[in-house]
Amino acid sequence: MLINRRSLFGAAAVAVGSLISGREVFASQTDQKQWDIVVVGAGGAGLSAAVHAANSGLSVLVLEKTSAVGGSTLMSSGQWAVAGSRFQRDLGIEDTRELFIQDMLNFGKRMNDPSLVQAFVDASKIEYEWILAHGVSPRYLIANAGMSVPRAHFFEPKEVLDLYTRQLTRMNVPIRFNSPAHRLFFDPKNKRINGVYVTYNNKKALVRARLGVILATGGFARNKNLLKKYAPACSEAFVLCGKGSTGDGMIMAQEFGADLLDMAYIQPTYGYLPHPESSRDKTSAFYAGGIIVNRAGRRFINESLSYKTIGALALQQPEGRTYIVFDDLIRRQALTKDPRERQYIGEQGKAHRGFVAASIRELAAKAGINADVLQQTVSLYNETAPFGKDILGRQTLTYTYGKPLPITEPPFVAIEASAALLTTYCGLHVNPLMNVVNVFGEEIHGLYAAGEVTGGVHGASSVSGTGFAKAFAMGRIAVEALKAQI
Numbered sequence: 001m002l003i004n005r006r007s008l009f010g011a012a013a014v015a016v017g018s019l020i021s022g023r024e025v026f027a028s029q030t031d032q033k034q035w036d037i038v039v040v041g042a043g044g045a046g047l048s049a050a051v052h053a054a055n056s057g058l059s060v061l062v063l064e065k066t067s068a069v070g071g072s073t074l075m076s077s078g079q080w081a082v083a084g085s086r087f088q089r090d091l092g093i094e095d096t097r098e099l100f101i102q103d104m105l106n107f108g109k110r111m112n113d114p115s116l117v118q119a120f121v122d123a124s125k126i127e128y129e130w131i132l133a134h135g136v137s138p139r140y141l142i143a144n145a146g147m148s149v150p151r152a153h154f155f156e157p158k159e160v161l162d163l164y165t166r167q168l169t170r171m172n173v174p175i176r177f178n179s180p181a182h183r184l185f186f187d188p189k190n191k192r193i194n195g196v197y198v199t200y201n202n203k204k205a206l207v208r209a210r211l212g213v214i215l216a217t218g219g220f221a222r223n224k225n226l227l228k229k230y231a232p233a234c235s236e237a238f239v240l241c242g243k244g245s246t247g248d249g250m251i252m253a254q255e256f257g258a259d260l261l262d263m264a265y266i267q268p269t270y271g272y273l274p275h276p277e278s279s280r281d282k283t284s285a286f287y288a289g290g291i292i293v294n295r296a297g298r299r300f301i302n303e304s305l306s307y308k309t310i311g312a313l314a315l316q317q318p319e320g321r322t323y324i325v326f327d328d329l330i331r332r333q334a335l336t337k338d339p340r341e342r343q344y345i346g347e348q349g350k351a352h353r354g355f356v357a358a359s360i361r362e363l364a365a366k367a368g369i370n371a372d373v374l375q376q377t378v379s380l381y382n383e384t385a386p387f388g389k390d391i392l393g394r395q396t397l398t399y400t401y402g403k404p405l406p407i408t409e410p411p412f413v414a415i416e417a418s419a420a421l422l423t424t425y426c427g428l429h430v431n432p433l434m435n436v437v438n439v440f441g442e443e444i445h446g447l448y449a450a451g452e453v454t455g456g457v458h459g460a461s462s463v464s465g466t467g468f469a470k471a472f473a474m475g476r477i478a479v480e481a482l483k484a485q486i
Contacts (some may be wrong), residue, residue, distance in 0.1 A: 035061045037482055038196055038209035039216055040181045040249060043071030043242065044468065045451025046216035047164035048127065048475025054171040056483055061207065062173065063198055064244075065180035070161050071218050071242035072423065072452065073471055077279045077340075078160070079144065079152040081465030082128045083121065087141055087153060095149050097121055104466065107146035107306065107399065108459025111262070116456045119432035120466070123473035128153070131472075136163050142337050143401045144287065145306050146463030150401075153465070160472070176200055184213060184252050184447065192446035193256070211482045212446035215436070216475065219424035219452040220247025230426075231266035237315060237421040238268075240276055249453045250427045256447070257438035261455030262426035267308035268315060268419035271324075273344075273353050276420055283324060283344055283415055286310075287398040288334035289405040290326035291381055292417075294318060297364060297373030299381070302392045304399060306461040311419030323367055324417050325360075325378070327409040345413060354415035360407075367414040382406040425462050426455040433481035434474055448481065450474035 037053050039046045042064035053060040083100035104117050138153035168175065178200075185195035185206055195208040220226040223246040227235040250260070270292075271282045286292055286303040292310065293299055294317040301313050314322045326334070328348060334341045344353045357363035360378050364371035384390050385404040396402050428449045429437045436447040451471040458466065 034208040034210050035059045036209070036211050037061075037214060037479070038063065038207055039214045040196060041071065041216035041218060041244070041451070041453075042069040042175055043216060043218055043451060044073035044161065044164075044471030045453075045475045046214070047161065047168065048472040049214045049216060049450055049479050050173055050475075051164050051167045052476050052479040053482070054168065054173045056479065058211070058479075058483070060173055062168075062175040063179045063181055063196070063207070064175055064177050065248070066242075066244045067177050069165055069175065070157075071244055073242075073468065074157050074161060075240065075242060075279050076157050076422070076468050077282070078155040078157040078468060079465035080124070080128060080138065080155055080469045081147075081151050081463060082124050082153060082469060083151060084125065085128065085153065087138055088150070091141065091150070093141075093149050095151060097125070099148055100151065103146055103148050103399070104457075104463050105459070107461050107463050109461065110459065111265070112459030113261070113456040115432045116430070119477060120457050120470055120473055123477050124469040127473045127476050128469070131160060131163065134163055136160055140339055143398060144284065144464030146399050146461065148400045151465065157468075181217075181248060181252065184256065186256060193444065194446055196252075209446070211485055212448055214434075214475070214478045214482075215249035215253060215428070215447070215449040215453050216451050216471075217247075217249030217453050218242055218245040219427065220250060221245050221421045221424055223247045227266075230263045231424075233312065233315065234266055234268055234421050237419060238272070238276065240272070240279065240420045241422050245424075245452075249449065253428050253436055253444070253447060253449070256444050257440075258436050258444060258447075259429035259439045259441075260427060261429045262458060262460075263455070265458070265460045266424050266426055267461075268311035268421045269423075270307040270311035270314050270419045271417050272420040274416055274418065279422065280340060280343075283334075283341060283417060284338055285324050285326055285330065285334045285341060285345065285415065288326070288337050289330040289397055289402075289407075290324045290334070291377070291407065292322055292324055293369065293374060293377060294322050295369055297370040297377055299377055299392060302390070302394045304394050304396045307464075308461055314417075314419050320418055322417055323369060323414045325363070325374070325407065325412065325414045327407045327412050329409045330405055330407065331413055333405070344415060349411050351413050351415060354413055356411050356413050358410050358412075360412055363412045363414050367416070369414070378407050382408060423452055423467055425452065425458045425467060427453045429456060430454050432477075434478035435481060448478040450478045
């Protein structure tokens with residue numbers, strides 16, 4: 001058979017025609033109403049997008065495949081990273097947009113997109129101020145992973161989500177629960193994404209979106225197949241995230257050539273206690289000065305590094321079991337830095353989820369750690385780290401903040417900890433307007449994404465508080481871009 005240019009394009013046309021016809025068969029009906037914007041996902045990013053769309057006078061529908069709002073946002077610790085806040089100024093902390101951007105680029109090993117980082121940092125401040133103006137305020141502030149200064153503003157996640165849901169209720173914005181989206185609809189006439197195929201009330205339907213679709217579907221930590229494909233080392237990690245985090249949005253966008261970013265940097269988060277039930281079952285005592293050892297009593301990493309970098313290596317330790325070891329001075333410092341620590345080490349001589357002893361050897365015996373090795377490890381650390389000579393390179397408490405302390409003041413504490421996969425922090429390549437980009441760097445018209453489903457913001461490692469902030473900030477950005485089309 002002779003194959004020429006005409007026959008080749010003819011065959012392609014038939015194939016595309018068959019594909020479109022197949023999607024039309026999937027949709028047994030089409031919603032009568034055409035919305036301006038359809039948002040897929042009702043976590044932080046989706047709710048933010050819906051609120052700002054409705055506030056702009058646009059008609060918006062939210063599709064949520066589970067039975068409730070919140071997703072992984074609800075399960076998060078509620079850290080919002082923002083620079084130059086009044087909260088910081090009132091505490092005498094000097095922080096700037098430029099420092100925040102540099103922290104993110106440096107911590108991400110400059111594998112993140114600088115233009116996207118800048119867009120996020122600016123939108124984070126705007127959305128933070130919007131939340132404050134609507135009566136929700138942070139409770140405290142700490143320096144956490146990747147921060148040169150304290151920048152993690154802690155909110156109660158439910159309070160923030162409730163603010164957005166109240167706004168949607170006030171404006172009569174519908175949220176369709178138990179409505180999983182399956183495929184995107186590409187309008188060949190307008191050459192853009194103009195809808196989404198969804199199952200609702202056990203019926204399959206095409207929901208049309210005049211301006212476009214915003215994917216806010218979260219990550220894929222609960223999709224074993226995707227984890228084995230992109231992060232096999234994490235496929236057996238304990239998962240702690242929204243039950244809807246199965247990668248739906250990323251998969252749907254890939255059908256239309258969407259590019260992916262940061263897939264090589266999926267890592268679990270360190271500091272979670274055995275069998276955690278929520279994001280609160282976590283300690284960051286190592287960022288207050290504690291050291292991390294395995295069951296043999298040996299340190300295996302610089303404790304000032306990202307909790308994701310630590311998490312990846314912690315999973316490789318024998319039985320995946322590690323311990324955070326510290327003294328009473330560090331215990332008190334940890335309480336000062338992060339009030340969440342009260343549930344574990346709030347009282348001297350007591351550790352509600354760990355071990356306490358008057359000496360390092362006694363502590364090792366209680367925790368099941370090699371006593372001789374742990375004693376040697378602590379002694380060597382005390383002789384080197386506080387003087388800038390740590391053999392593993394620890395010079396700070398976290399990133400560039402703080403200085404190592406000797407572990408000398410009893411009683412001593414050991415808390416067993418490991419890593420849990422909360423987020424995947426990678427995904428769809430978006431430009432600074434949150435428009436999804438294909439593998440050739442071209443915009444996929446009508447398709448936007450916000451929150452954890454996106455890549456490019458974090459790069460090789462994520463600064464604490466940028467995931468929570470990213471959701472709400474990106475939702476705003478996407479809507480602003482869609483409004484510009486009118």
